[in-house]
Amino acid sequence: GNSVTQMEGPVTLSEEAFLTINCTYTATGYPSLFWYVQYPGEGLQLLLKATKADDKGSNKGFEATYRKETTSFHLEKGSVQVSDSAVYFCALSRSGGSYIPTFGRGTSLIVHP
Amino acid sequence: DAGVTQSPTHLIKTRGQQVTLRCSPKSGHDTVSWYQQALGQGPQFIFQYYEEEERQRGNFPDRFSGHQFPNYSSELNVNALLLGDSALYLCASSLDPDQPQHFGDGTRLSIL
Numbered sequence: 001g002n003s004v005t006q007m008e009g010p011v012t013l014s015e016e017a018f019l020t021i022n023c024t025y026t027a028t029g030y031p032s033l034f035w036y037v038q039y040p041g042e043g044l045q046l047l048l049k050a051t052k053a054d055d056k057g058s059n060k061g062f063e064a065t066y067r068k069e070t071t072s073f074h075l076e077k078g079s080v081q082v083s084d085s086a087v088y089f090c091a092l093s094r095s096g097g098s099y100i101p102t103f104g105r106g107t108s109l110i111v112h113p
Numbered sequence: 114d115a116g117v118t119q120s121p122t123h124l125i126k127t128r129g130q131q132v133t134l135r136c137s138p139k140s141g142h143d144t145v146s147w148y149q150q151a152l153g154q155g156p157q158f159i160f161q162y163y164e165e166e167e168r169q170r171g172n173f174p175d176r177f178s179g180h181q182f183p184n185y186s187s188e189l190n191v192n193a194l195l196l197g198d199s200a201l202y203l204c205a206s207s208l209d210p211d212q213p214q215h216f217g218d219g220t221r222l223s224i225l
Binding site: 004041042043044045046049089091100101102103104105106 | 117146153154155156157158161169171203205213214215216217218219
């Protein structure tokens with residue numbers, strides 16, 4: 001079946017540092033890939049997505065590239081802010097069907113001033 | 114424009130009881146999905162409702178059931194509660210089953 005593996009957290013960074021959160025997946029066919037963010041006490045928000053190989057999703061300074069050859073979708077940001085502190089979830093959904101994401105376990109990001 | 118709203122925000126029950134959680138989708142959305150998020154885990158898909166019918170179901174027992182009303186709001190019912198049912202229950206809505214989902218803030222269910 002489909003699965004998503006994320007690096008374990010927490011990831012602790014100083015403000016303005018470079019961020020990478022690794023995500024790899026296992027899926028049949030050609031899934032769509034997503035990053036969601038969950039701020040404390042809130043539900044999930046879609047951060048960015050990519051629907052085919054080599055696509056780059058981007059939003060709010062975050063980027064991720066759909067790498068089919070390495071089955072990866074790593075999240076990056078050049079300069080993090082304290083307000084980026086949250087839990088980040090990598091997810092996939094099967095192509096050609098309903099939008100039902102399979103989520104990874106989440107990676108907590110803590111950014112210090 | 115209100116987003117996805119869930120009620121209650123917190124709930125405490127004891128083993129063996131039954132619980133009903135409620136969800137109002139974002140305006141214009143007709144598809145509602147429910148997820149269970151255990152502490153430190155990603156959300157797990159329970160089921161999806163569209164046009165008042167259960168359209169897809171995840172790997173959850175029959176103790177978990179739901180309903181969608183003509184106004185597209187939805188309920189999640191869990192019978193014979195177990196300690197392991199303690200989790201954050203998230204509702205998500207979308208314009209249709211093939212569109213990205215918008216999540217509510219969830220209902221925190223604690224089983225004693």
